[in-house]
Amino acid sequence: MRSLFWRVLASFWLAIALVAGLSILLGHMLNQDAWILSRHPGINTLAQTWTERYERNGAEDAQEYLEQRKRRYHIDVQVLDESGEAVVPGTFPRRAAAFEERRRHDERPLPWRRLTVEHTSPESGETYLLIYRIPHPQLDAWHRDSLLWPLSALGIALVVLTLFSLLVTLSITRPLSRLRGAVHDLGQTTYQQNSLAQLANRRDEFGVLANDFNRMGARLQSLIGSQRQLLRDVSHELRSPLARLRIALALAERAEPEQREKLWPRLTRECDRLEALISEILALARLDAEHASAEPIDLQALLTNVQKDAQLSAPEQEIRIDAEPELSLQGWPTMLERALDNLLRNALRFNPQGQPIELNGRKSGDRIVLSVRDHGPGVASEHLAQLGEPFFRAPNQTAPGHGLGLAIARRAAERHGGSLTLANHPEGGFVACLELPLEPNGASVGV
Known part of the structure; x- marks a missing residue:
């Protein structure tokens, strides 16, 4: 059975998964330092690559690598050891360092963003402190490009969730609308058993409900038909003794006194028959009204x-x-x-x-x-x-x-x-x- 329960559960789980994923994504975006360090193409693998080249090829090759990154991404890099001394000259000039110090002392904004990250070499165990300085124009341009993917993912997720929610909603509201129409028809005594035939073929809770409703509707229609037939039968059965009583009364009105005396037993017998019939009809009706x-x-x-x-x-x-x-x-x-x-x-x-x-x-x-x-x-x-x-x-x-x-x-x-x-x-x-x-x-x- 394709249970409606599992459809609703799946839609909620999908919504929770999307919300959780997007929350994690937005959380990374809000934590700008971690987001830039993990996503910016100029620095996301720089520490690992620089450490490998430094320890294998020496300081000159490591310095050349930093200058290549500078030319390509306009990012200045300093590399310090555990004592705070420069391991290689880097790409951040002394005058820029003095300019940065003055700006920080005066609490004025810098024209670049300063990020730091520690990296421990898996081969030598040495720890290096890398300081990145990214100019704001270059960082803003990267931000515009980097936000395209999460916003696209958010839009796609919202579209998927909306379509899925729409399908689940329609799978619930359409059967309910059909059932509502069937209830209305049943109340108007115009219910047709095949009105829910398509819904009854479903293999979920609505299919079971439609089958039960069909059985109930058929039973109620049968009861209504039985009631109407009973009323017709009661009318027919009462008509016969009443007709005989009317004939007997008409004969009694025209008869002589001696003949009238002979008609009284017949009138009494017809009254007794009518009373017995009414008693039995009332007894049959009381059975349905018994609530004790x-x-x-x-x-x-x-x-x-x-x-x-x-x-x-x-x-x-x-x-x-x-x-x-x-x-x-x-x-x-x-x-x-x-x-x-x-x-x-x-x-x-x-x-x-x-x-x-x-x-x-x-x-x-x-x-x-x-x-x-x-x-x-x-x-x-x-x-x-x-x-x-x-x-x-x-x-x-x-x-x-x-x-x-x-x-x-x-x-x-x-x-x-x-x-x-x-x-x-x-x-x-x-x-x-x-x-x-x-x-x-x-x-x-x-x-």
Whole structure:
């Protein structure tokens, strides 16, 4: 992965390296004596060369070398030994020395710059003091030429650093601009999943973020679509009982008193159906609005309560509980009880008499599996994937209901961080399994 972290780090390191190098360079420039001694072509190697020629060829050759440098660079040189005596005559005349002494005594500026350097011969070990005097006009001309390189280096460094910083800045701001546009589109519900396709192909943090954003956008679009579909389904489901109520009321208004008495049970039945439908819709909505803290749930007691409630409505059916002892988890007991109650009542609608409904609970790794099995006809395989969608009922289903029981159970499982699995049992009948983690992840799932 070409990490954005390394790009930013490299840019900072490059900036630090350039600043450090230029600081060293400028420091040498500010220390004029050291800068001149190390950079001026007339004196940067003079001490070493003069010492070698003096010790190998004698004083005459060494003096000739100083005079050559004088003619070429206009620099006067004196060479003294450790006692302060002149080793060779040098190129600085006596009258110039007297002139320099008077100027220094009067504290007046000299027409040359005086530099001194000690040099120890690596062969003889003798130490020599070399005194250079460079005329100011010649030194100023050299300064103008010598500053060209550091200023050019400074300019090149600034250009390189600016271009590199610009590239790093663009590599950050452009993806952020695209993400900002995607967030705006998402807020306006006009988000397109391919809007960040190019950004998602990047192999850095922005690519990872774009992929996560795409998944989030797809999930939100799916939730928005589900909400719209739910509103359409709710409108459709409410329209039917309301239409029947309106027809019944219209008939009751025109009917004779005796016929009107016969219509009252029908009106009552339609009102009960409408109330039950609204109750189930509200129960489905409350699952998403649940914000209470999770608490320990004794599953054995919960299964027993669900069994007792179901037996009251269908005493002719046998419900068997087969659960491991001391089975418990963290969650929302009311939500989970409603989910199991819906699964059990769904099984009661289709289970034939004489066959028991099996209510099981077991621990599987770090999850708990609660299952409800009936011995009914099951569901056609092509409709299994749609089970659990709000208001969906399998074709040719004659049992009463609105298609919300399995949706409530699935939403409760997802609220706990688990899942609901619906399938036909291999030995016949239908089985619904709630797989729940021991600790809920707190994820809230929209419709």
